[in-house]
Amino acid sequence: MSSDATDPVTLGHRIRHHRLERGLTLDDLGTRVGLAGSQLSLIENGKREPRLSQLGELAQALDVSLATLLDSAPPSPRAALEIELDRAQRSALYSSLALPRVKPTKGMADDALTALVGLHRELQRRASDAIATPEEARRANTELRAWMRARNNYLPDIDALAEKQIKAAGHSVGAVTHRTVSIMAERLGFQLIYVNDLPHSTRSVTDLANGRIYLPPASIPGGHGLRAMALQAMAHRLIDHERPASYAEFLQQRLEINYFSAACLMPRTAAVEFLAKAKKDRNLAVEDFRDAFGVTHEAAALRMTNLATSTLDMPLHFLRVDEDGAIAKAYENDRLPLPTDVTGAVEGQILCRRWSARAAFDRTNRTTELYQYTDTPAGTFWCATQTGTTSDGEFSISVGVPFAQAKWFRGRETTARAVSTCPDPSCCKTPRPEQAERWADQAWPSARLHAHVLSPLPSGTFPGVDDAEVYAFLERHEGE
Structure with a gap:
């Protein structure tokens, strides 16, 4: 019964x-x-x-x-x-x-x-619909970040699931190929289809009735993004996700599918072996990890944070920062003093301009990482920062550690050093007295309004997704 x-x-x-x-x-x-x-x-x-x-x-x-x-x-x-x-x-x-x-x-x-x-x-x-308000989203994301910090950013069950799936698809060594990803999809009963008319509010669409996963025809140069998006779509089925009942559950699911995708592209056994050897050689570098597995710099940096504490006994931090200094993503378990709002959220907060995550934007040569030590009220931290560009503007990716851990990384010999006293406003948020005296009554800047601040998320079954657009898309392709 x-x-x-x-x-x-x-x-x-x-x-x-x-x-x-x-x-x-x-x-x-x-x-x-x-x-x-x-x-x-x-x-x-x-x-x-x-x-x-x-x-x-x-x-x-x-x-x-x-x-x-x-x-x-x-x-x-x-x-x-x-x-x-x-x-x-x-x-x-x-x-x-x-x-x-x-x-x-x-x-x-x-x-x-x-x-x-x-x-x-x-x-x-x-x-x-109200669960998708910016305030609720920030609260939910802050709780999720704390939840991950308590686990050292490591989810062993998803790691094990990912390694099992790629082995079953025939992968053994080297970068995971598009063919391997296609085999994984076929084993789940799905066909990967690349189309030019995906709904604007989606990265992929899964047609459960007809066994299809729709993806864009091109993504990050080299196709790294396409593999990741396909793996993320499959993860929903493999992890047995139900339709999210809250924004917090939506964020949790998104975190899990991103983790699964990274764990497939950089399998735990091979990734730990690579990182452990690099640490032994005192030559840890995100760029080497990236190139070894054929992924993006950001994906490699995030994956390193998944594994460093649990397998290398190393506290660390990760930052993605926009060109205006706003934090887009962050993780830390090394006591890095990140700026927060009253709810504890770090997303959207302006990072100290003395840190390498912002100093990297001022470099002329950006083909290599910027290595820098930064003295802060919480101690000295070493960081490696790489910049990148998207249609939305420039961004930087940083992975850093406390001073004592820098000895394991390439770039530890750098002489670049900065001092940050933030959150003290005099550090970088207030102009010098002579500047203020000269320009206080002589300047009238016109502020740029960030459109996303005022734009509500499309309301539908999944936060941020336009149901009508998705269903119309599925009907267009059903008979193909």
Whole structure:
């Protein structure tokens, strides 16, 4: 018997439905099964669950099978509406409104009942949409970052799953090829299809009905991004993700699929062997790790943070910083003093301009990493920073460690050194007195408004995804 079949509200409606079909009153049926009409009323209203023996007697008295009585489906469209209304009014969301419950009566028209249920659906939809507000997103992301820090950014179960999948696809050594990724998809019952008209709000779309994963035809030069996106799409199935019920769950799922993708492209056994040897040789470098596995610099840097603490006994930090100094991504378990807002979020906060993550933008030659020591109120940190460019502008990727750990890295001999006293405003956030005196009343800059600050996320089943655009896309390609 399924849990749905034992739902007392549905069961009560099915008993009432079959009783009324046979023209029996509550007392008539109660007499046949040895129950008072009032007791039977409680059962039909879902307020009391009958014993199994009573269910058998009720089925016999109503001349139906026990399986028919226990069917999880509502007995009629009207009953389905009444059940949905009952569940909606028992939800925490409705209770928080402190409004009285409406009990459907025989005289209530179906249209009125449909309207009530529709209002509850819209109430739930709007509540779900609210989870994608910037404030909620920042809170959820801050909690997730703390959750990962407590685990040293390492998820062994997903690492093991990834290694098992790539081995089953025939991969042994070297960079994971597009062919290997295609075999992984085929083993899951999917075909990878590259199209030019993916919905603008998506990176990929999975058609579960027809076994297809749609991807863009081109991505990061070399196709590194295409492999990652395909692996991320497969990860949803392999990790048994359900549709996210909250923004926090959406972020958790996104983290897990990104981790799975990186763990496939840089398998734990081979990656740890590579990093351990580089540490032994005192020659750790993100660029070598990147080139060995044929991935992007950012992917290699993030993967190094997954493995460094758990396998190399090394605390460290990772930063992705936009050209205006705003932090886009961050991870630290080495006490690096990151700027935060009142909620503890670091995303969007402006990083000290003395740090290498920002100093790297001022370099003329950016083909190699910038190595730098930075003295901070929390101690001295060594960082390796590489810059990059996208259609949205420049960014930098940094991996760094406390001073004592720098001895394992290439670039430790650098003489570049800076001093940061942030969050002291005098460090880099306030102009020099002579500058302020000269320009305070002589300057009128026009600020650039970041469009994403005011733009709401498209609201749909998945935060940030336009359902209508996705479904129209699937219909266009279904017959191909």
